[in-house]
Amino acid sequence: MEYLGWDQVEMGAILPSFESETCDIALTPRDKRDYSKNNTYNASVADWRVFKPVYNRETCIDCQNCWVFCPDTAIISVDKKMVGIDYEHCKGCGVCAEVCPTNPKSLIMFEETVDNEEALMKWPEKKRKEK
Ligand code: SF4
């Protein structure tokens, strides 16, 4: 896909996010939406990451905190159930892991080079409250 340079976009130009009607967009799964070529959904930031969030379904309570706080809408949630991470759009900021309330956390940042299965095997135990 060819992108326009910042000085090639006409002043006041509108860059629509979608090619078609958007009335049901919130109910349309993200991979079924008719994104325009201007939409950043078509651009990947995967190679920005140094650390990545790894998700552990075993401890997740589907509170949606990560979904609400992710600045890149890179948390995939369907019908209020956390599904995983969209690694094409996650830039590795760590906000999701920070706001995850479970003990142990259900999202933990690991180095990008660590395999997810390996990360899950290293998951920490539940921390006991100090008296
Ligand atoms: S690391 Fe940042 S960008 Fe990636 S899913 Fe978490 S909050 Fe979103």
Ligand code: SF4
């Ligand atoms: S914040 Fe943690 S517990 Fe809540 S949905 Fe996200 S991963 Fe699950």
